[in-house]
Amino acid sequence: MTVQVVTGNQAAGHALSLAAEANRTARGAACGIYPITPQTEIVEYVAKFPFSKGRVVPVESEHSAMAVSIGASLSGARAFTASSANGLAYMAENVMVAGFYRLPIVMVAVNRTLGPPWNIWADQGDTLMLRDFPWLQFYCETNQEVLDTTLLAFRLAEDARILLPALTCMDAFIVSHTQTETSMPEQDQVDRYLPDLRLPHRMHYDEARTVGGLAWPHEGLSMRLEIDEAMKRTPAVYEACRQAFIDIFGRDPGDTIQPYETDDAETVVVATGTMATTAREVVRKRREAGRKVGLVKLKLFRPFPEERLRDACGSANRIAVLDRNYAAGAGGVFWQDTRAAFQGRRDDLLIQNYLAGLCGGDVTPAVIETILDDLETREAAGEPVWMGIESGEEVTQ
Amino acid sequence: MNATAECLLRPGNTNCGGCGMSTGLTMLGRALADAGDSCTLVIPACCGIVTAGAYPTTSYGVPTIASTFASSPAVASGVATIRDLNDEPGQVVCWAGDGGTYDIGLATLSAAAERNENIIYICYDNEIYGNTGGQRSSATPAGAKTSTTPSGKREGKKDVMSIMAAHRIPYAATLSVAHPGDFARKIAAALSMSGMRFLLMHSPCPTGWKSEPADSIELVRIAVKSGLFPVYEVFDGVSYRINVEPDGTDPAAYYDRQRRFGAGEIDLDATRRECAERMARLRVLAERFSTD
Numbered sequence: 266m267t268v269q270v271v272t273g274n275q276a277a278g279h280a281l282s283l284a285a286e287a288n289r290t291a292r293g294a295a296c297g298i299y300p301i302t303p304q305t306e307i308v309e310y311v312a313k314f315p316f317s318k319g320r321v322v323p324v325e326s327e328h329s330a331m332a333v334s335i336g337a338s339l340s341g342a343r344a345f346t347a348s349s350a351n352g353l354a355y356m357a358e359n360v361m362v363a364g365f366y367r368l369p370i371v372m373v374a375v376n377r378t379l380g381p382p383w384n385i386w387a388d389q390g391d392t393l394m395l396r397d398f399p400w401l402q403f404y405c406e407t408n409q410e411v412l413d414t415t416l417l418a419f420r421l422a423e424d425a426r427i428l429l430p431a432l433t434c435m436d437a438f439i440v441s442h443t444q445t446e447t448s449m450p451e452q453d454q455v456d457r458y459l460p461d462l463r464l465p466h467r468m469h470y471d472e473a474r475t476v477g478g479l480a481w482p483h484e485g486l487s488m489r490l491e492i493d494e495a496m497k498r499t500p501a502v503y504e505a506c507r508q509a510f511i512d513i514f515g516r517d518p519g520d521t522i523q524p525y526e527t528d529d530a531e532t533v534v535v536a537t538g539t540m541a542t543t544a545r546e547v548v549r550k551r552r553e554a555g556r557k558v559g560l561v562k563l564k565l566f567r568p569f570p571e572e573r574l575r576d577a578c579g580s581a582n583r584i585a586v587l588d589r590n591y592a593a594g595a596g597g598v599f600w601q602d603t604r605a606a607f608q609g610r611r612d613d614l615l616i617q618n619y620l621a622g623l624c625g626g627d628v629t630p631a632v633i634e635t636i637l638d639d640l641e642t643r644e645a646a647g648e649p650v651w652m653g654i655e656s657g658e659e660v661t662q
Numbered sequence: 663m664n665a666t667a668e669c670l671l672r673p674g675n676t677n678c679g680g681c682g683m684s685t686g687l688t689m690l691g692r693a694l695a696d697a698g699d700s701c702t703l704v705i706p707a708c709c710g711i712v713t714a715g716a717y718p719t720t721s722y723g724v725p726t727i728a729s730t731f732a733s734s735p736a737v738a739s740g741v742a743t744i745r746d747l748n749d750e751p752g753q754v755v756c757w758a759g760d761g762g763t764y765d766i767g768l769a770t771l772s773a774a775a776e777r778n779e780n781i782i783y784i785c786y787d788n789e790i791y792g793n794t795g796g797q798r799s800s801a802t803p804a805g806a807k808t809s810t811t812p813s814g815k816r817e818g819k820k821d822v823m824s825i826m827a828a829h830r831i832p833y834a835a836t837l838s839v840a841h842p843g844d845f846a847r848k849i850a851a852a853l854s855m856s857g858m859r860f861l862l863m864h865s866p867c868p869t870g871w872k873s874e875p876a877d878s879i880e881l882v883r884i885a886v887k888s889g890l891f892p893v894y895e896v897f898d899g900v901s902y903r904i905n906v907e908p909d910g911t912d913p914a915a916y917y918d919r920q921r922r923f924g925a926g927e928i929d930l931d932a933t934r935r936e937c938a939e940r941m942a943r944l945r946v947l948a949e950r951f952s953t954d
Binding site: 292335336342472475 | 664665666700702704711712714715716717718720722723724725726727728729730732733735736737738739740741742743744745747748750751752769770772773777
């Protein structure tokens with residue numbers, strides 16, 4: 266393990282490449298790749314990796330990138346890809362298929378604003394658009410977390426109790442293009458962490474079986490129920506994968522939900538990705554000033570860690586949910602799920618949504634201070650508050 | 663259960679009487695079995711995947727993967743990649759309709775051809791979106807009435823063979839179920855090569871063509887004999903060979919026996935001219951750029 270100064274994209278490319286190479290002792294690895302800003306550096310990284318039993322297929326679209334990975338995964342190989350924004354939208358049909366086929370494909374997504382208008386900066390609306398597909402979703406904060414979570418995602422996705430694809434997300438540019446010191450694992454460590462993939466339902470050339478044909482309602486229902494059961498098993502299996510990661514790499518890839526100073530907090534900020542980094546610093550300063558404020562960073566979004574979130578907010582009476590995304594006509598996505606998690610259980614809780622950093626806007630400490638000031642003086646929750654309109658001032662609908 | 667191409671399309675499937683696709687599947691299976699070969703089928707949305715029947719049963723005697731509509735060549739690229747990385751036997755065959763080939767999947771097919779993926783792509787071309795009940799595709803010939811061209815299609819049929827040949831793939835050929843010997847020989851030829859092999863099969867569809875099921879083979883025979891559907895092959899995109907020369911059969915018989923064409927609505931003189939020109943052009947290519 267060496268510490269190198271790399272971008273988030275390079276960290277992701279390294280994790281994908283080493284994970285794929287680790288399956289050389291089994292059926293190998295393959296992926297379809299297609300460039301899109303700001304993830305291009307990831308597919309460039311894997312394209313130049315000298316795989317001993319793998320092939321990178323440079324296709325003509327994101328839709329086909331996922332299709333190649335589906336074909337490889339159905340054949341029992343380790344498969345992966347990366348994409349972003351409109352690329353994910355174009356890929357969406359096959360993203361869904363990978364989930365319904367229960368294929369442990371790992372995809373790294375760089376969260377970028379969906380267009381039009383043209384915008385390459387951070388916004389989570391792209392991956393959250395895929396939220397109802399059978400994929401695990403992780404939102405990462407640092408280059409190290411991207412690397413670690415991507416490796417962990419393979420082990421988790423391939424676990425016989427799960428068998429679901431996984432998405433590792435990072436904020437455009439803030440993570441994808443920012444160089445930081447990152448511990449880069451060696452191949453032999455990844456080999457130990459990721460056992461040979463033995464996909465139980467893979468296709469065999471000599472076995473007459475059809476996958477993906479017609480299924481009657483009761484069969485389809487059973488398959489959906491199995492997905493739900495796998496989703497429910499995810500937190501426990503994640504924890505096992507996390508402990509194994511610590512054993513081999515000597516580093517904690519992080520819990521699915523990461524509370525900070527929440528034990529006696531009356532006010533809690535719920536945030537994801539790099540907004541959590543900024544919020545943590547604001548919370549630390551407010552704590553120094555004696556304010557009872559805390560932070561909950563959501564790392565796992567699908568399945569949504571409802572119970573853990575409720576526990577982490579046990580002492581709170583006010584919650585600010587920060588959303589770097591906007592579901593048209595329905596506010597922020599994390600807010601919707603947070604509200605649902607408390608529905609009928611903590612009706613005393615004031616849960617206010619703040620749409621912050623949309624379309625690549627900066628979420629500075631001042632923005633979070635403004636949010637906390639607003640939250641602490643509120644008598645009741647209202648409509649989602651749009652941050653960043655007119656040079657940082659909030660606009661209430 | 664062990665796969666066998668010997669019975670690639672199993673009895674008990676629910677396909678229509680007179681379905682050319684079913685005949686083609688049977689011929690493909692026999693040709694594979696004769697060569698001691700087998701295949702994995704990758705089938706996009708089309709009648710071919712409905713043919714499989716309902717989970718967990720299947721009408722296919724070989725492993726079969728359903729892909730999304732536009733994706734069969736890309737999924738097959740992944741399957742063939744892992745087969746080759748593991749030195750496994752068997753072909754990876756895309757079995758797709760004209761909608762999946764000429765229309766929604768054309769970019770995917772073009773890209774797989776350009777990469778020269780090690781797959782066989784067979785388009786069973788029934789000139790219509792059959793699975794959705796009969797809408798126009800870009801393979802529908804001029805004059806044909808479909809549910810989305812109720813007065814008859816104005817545009818002619820796309821020449822997908824020329825498009826595929828232009829990719830300079832190792833092998834591109836047309837198949838007719840009225841010429842089983844030629845069909846079998848071409849499958850065998852495809853099996854003897856690697857890289858992208860594209861086969862276009864004229865596939866009679868009584869339901870879509872509004873023709874009698876018993877006429878299916880005869881109709882595609884007329885198409886070959888009149889020059890409506892030339893039977894030929896192209897090697898590496900440059901060398902041409904005509905396999906069945908038209909014998910002067912009048913294309914009128916083709917139109918008269920399908921109710922998708924309105925009586926008296928087809929300009930037969932123009933059609934005869936087109937047939938003659940189509941064959942003349944191919945003869946020039948076959949003579950100037952022969953396979954000898």
